[in-house]
Amino acid sequence: xxxxxxxxxxxxxxxxxxxxxxxxxxxxxxxxxxxxxxxxxxxxxxxxxxxxxxxxxxxxxxxxxxxxxxxxxxxxxxxxxxxxxxxxxxxxxxxxxxxxxxxxxxxxxxxxxxxxxxxxxxxxxxxxxxxxxxxxxxxxxxxxxxxxxxxxxxxxxxxxxxxxxxxxxxxxxxxxxxxxxxxxxxxxxxxxxxxxxxxxxxxxxxxxxxxxxxxxxxxxxxxxxxxxxxxxxxxxxxxxxxxxxxxxxxxxxxxxxxxxxxxxxxxxxxxxxxxxxxxxxxxxxxxxxxxxxxxxxxxxxxxxxxxxxxxxxxxxxxxxxxxxxx
Amino acid sequence: xxxxxxxxxxxxxxxxxxxxxxxxxxxxxxxxxxxxxxxxxxxxxxxxxxxxxxxxxxxxxxxxxxxxxxxxxxxxxxxxxxxxxxxxxxxxxxxxxxxxxxxxxxxxxxxxxxxxxxxxxxxxxxxxxxxxxxxxxxxxxxxxxxxxxxxxxxxxxxxxxxxxxxxxxxxxxxxxxxxxxxxxxxxxxxxxxxxxxxxxxxxxxxxxxxxxxxxxxxxxxxxxxxxxxxxxxxxxxxxxxxxxxxxxxxxxxxxxxxxxxxxxxxxxxxxxxxxxxxxxxxxxxxxxxxxxxxxxxxxxxxxxxxxxxxxxxxxxxxxxxxxxxxxx
Numbered sequence: 001x002x003x004x005x006x007x008x009x010x011x012x013x014x015x016x017x018x019x020x021x022x023x024x025x026x027x028x029x030x031x032x033x034x035x036x037x038x039x040x041x042x043x044x045x046x047x048x049x050x051x052x053x054x055x056x057x058x059x060x061x062x063x064x065x066x067x068x069x070x071x072x073x074x075x076x077x078x079x080x081x082x083x084x085x086x087x088x089x090x091x092x093x094x095x096x097x098x099x100x101x102x103x104x105x106x107x108x109x110x111x112x113x114x115x116x117x118x119x120x121x122x123x124x125x126x127x128x129x130x131x132x133x134x135x136x137x138x139x140x141x142x143x144x145x146x147x148x149x150x151x152x153x154x155x156x157x158x159x160x161x162x163x164x165x166x167x168x169x170x171x172x173x174x175x176x177x178x179x180x181x182x183x184x185x186x187x188x189x190x191x192x193x194x195x196x197x198x199x200x201x202x203x204x205x206x207x208x209x210x211x212x213x214x215x216x217x218x219x220x221x222x223x224x225x226x227x228x229x230x231x232x233x234x235x236x237x238x239x240x241x242x243x244x245x246x247x248x249x250x251x252x253x254x255x256x257x258x259x260x261x262x263x264x265x266x267x268x269x270x271x272x273x274x275x276x277x278x279x280x281x282x283x284x285x286x287x288x289x290x291x292x293x294x295x296x297x298x299x300x301x302x303x304x305x306x307x308x309x310x311x312x313x314x315x316x317x318x319x320x321x322x323x324x325x326x
Numbered sequence: 327x328x329x330x331x332x333x334x335x336x337x338x339x340x341x342x343x344x345x346x347x348x349x350x351x352x353x354x355x356x357x358x359x360x361x362x363x364x365x366x367x368x369x370x371x372x373x374x375x376x377x378x379x380x381x382x383x384x385x386x387x388x389x390x391x392x393x394x395x396x397x398x399x400x401x402x403x404x405x406x407x408x409x410x411x412x413x414x415x416x417x418x419x420x421x422x423x424x425x426x427x428x429x430x431x432x433x434x435x436x437x438x439x440x441x442x443x444x445x446x447x448x449x450x451x452x453x454x455x456x457x458x459x460x461x462x463x464x465x466x467x468x469x470x471x472x473x474x475x476x477x478x479x480x481x482x483x484x485x486x487x488x489x490x491x492x493x494x495x496x497x498x499x500x501x502x503x504x505x506x507x508x509x510x511x512x513x514x515x516x517x518x519x520x521x522x523x524x525x526x527x528x529x530x531x532x533x534x535x536x537x538x539x540x541x542x543x544x545x546x547x548x549x550x551x552x553x554x555x556x557x558x559x560x561x562x563x564x565x566x567x568x569x570x571x572x573x574x575x576x577x578x579x580x581x582x583x584x585x586x587x588x589x590x591x592x593x594x595x596x597x598x599x600x601x602x603x604x605x606x607x608x609x610x611x612x613x614x615x616x617x618x619x620x621x622x623x624x625x626x627x628x629x630x631x632x633x634x635x636x637x638x639x640x641x642x643x644x645x646x647x648x649x650x651x652x653x654x
Binding site: 041042140142156157158159186187188189190191192195213214215216217218219220239240243244253254255257258259260261262264265267268269270271274 | 377378484486514515516518519520522523526527541542543544545547548549567568581582584585586587588589590591592594595599601602603604605
């Protein structure tokens with residue numbers, strides 16, 4: 001049995017401008033100890049997917065319209081609040097993008113850090129502080145016994161992100177959801193943070209879901225990657241084959257447009273047009289209006305994610321029918 | 327270097343740090359830019375990279391005299407901008423423009439695109455009013471936008487389109503030098519590619535000198551002729567873009583390059599990674615000698631005493647490391 005199984009998750013936001021279908025029929029599984037990357041541009045639904053499964057979607061305006069999120073046998077979307085409390089923050093932990101805003105500026109690091117221990121493990125305060133200090137040392141914070149008494153503003157961005165990681169890992173979770181954990185930090189700090197998550201993963205054997213817009217971050221870190229576009233998963237594969245044998249035009253276009261993979265001085269490939277407006281109905285493939293391979297059926301046909309090569313799934317109709325090679 | 331178009335001579339920008347509410351006392355200085363010398367040819371694209379807080383944005387602003395330099399000279403086409411004041415400075419501003427990072431914050435939300443562009447032109451009176459409309463339409467076409475958008479407001483555009491408008495505004499006065507401070511950092515990858523292509527093409531066609539400030543090395547490598555790497559207010563390495571990226575000389579550049587993730591799983595797994603420990607030092611109180619020595623794997627005792635100058639490594643490349651010859 002997989003650790004986490006999402007089936008047909010649909011989340012939308014009911015706004016004044018209509019219903020925005022942020023996540024539209026997303027299904028995937030995550031095995032124990034596996035590292036899954038989710039990439040996509042802003043507005044593709046990658047963060048909303050994570051927030052939905054953690055129950056962090058503000059309702060209203062958000063609404064989870066349907067689907068199941070089964071974590072270790074428990075459906076997180078319709079279990080009792082008490083059951084959810086025992087899983088969230090203990091067995092599933094989350095790291096957010098911006099370490100500047102995800103720590104409470106009024107509360108000492110100490111109290112924020114050990115809160116999950118006090119809630120989930122019911123241990124003595126002094127014992128919890130000891131484990132808090134150990135956790136900070138583990139993430140490479142110098143002089144942890146003293147620094148634990150500081151407030152968030154006394155730390156740099158990289159340090160704060162380390163505190164966030166220490167806090168997420170302190171209950172030894174089975175699943176860590178990292179939502180753009182390195183977007184707000186410099187490359188050198190990014191390398192430190194990714195290394196830290198990788199090491200913790202080896203030690204604890206936890207599964208990691210890494211959400212990022214940066215193909216580079218995902219390529220070195222994940223076993224499997226899925227690409228999202230306009231609220232749907234358009235391609236899902238082992239990291240190697242996703243990068244070397246793309247099976248969806250969007251994935252290929254994305255790779256062609258990053259400077260790191262292109263020879264210097266050449267014009268970069270640009271995807272024409274703009275991402276679609278999710279508050280309008282999108283019949284067929286949402287990428288069709290921008291796709292160089294699009295045919296008539298792309299804008300009408302039903303789009304499903306199908307296996308097109310061993311362990312490689314694509315949502316492109318024409319790839320599925322072997323009409324094109326991307 | 328007589329044919330240099332833009333020349334910086336030992337430019338320093340220090341910000342005073344004061345404490346106390348009634349009796350302000352001077353307790354130190356943030357040396358944001360601390361002795362930078364550079365020269366650029368006309369039409370050259372210089373990439374300026376470094377971590378946040380290294381002074382790259384301040385250097386950009388200092389060149390444009392948005393922040394007055396504490397010391398040193400900024401010479402643009404023979405004129406020392408640091409000595410210009412008032413009217414003379416305002417007039418010379420037509421020669422240099424800036425593009426900012428966040429196109430959501432840098433455009434006035436209450437002005438139509440037309441007004442935004444016309445304001446820039448009027449400020450320098452380069453076009454008679456009968457030709458304004460024509461000139462503005464031309465600008466829009468130049469940055470790949472349709473002139474029918476002219477009466478729209480910034481909120482009606484996407485991030486990429488707004489950045490195009492910001493570029494059009496910078497081009498409105500026909501500048502010779504543009505400083506682009508992280509122009510693509512706020513944009514998605516597919517949009518980023520469009521803006522990079524546009525800037526490269528404009529610089530080629532109009533012989534624009536471009537200083538491209540970014541923390542993203544792979545973007546900078548792609549667009550620049552030369553790269554300057556900054557660390558705590560100083561340039562530590564300067565050279566042709568491909569060389570700096572592929573064979574970095576300074577230990578800091580090596581760490582920086584190795585930290586950039588490559589979107590290719592095979593290469594990514596094979597390569598050696600230098601992971602720096604700790605954070606960059608505070609520019610208020612940088613370590614003595616070479617500012618990088620506490621984090622440097624190659625540091626020797628001498629490094630904490632001698633401040634390395636930016637010396638020639640070979641004809642094209644300069645590096646500020648006393649052990650550069652030994653370790654390379």
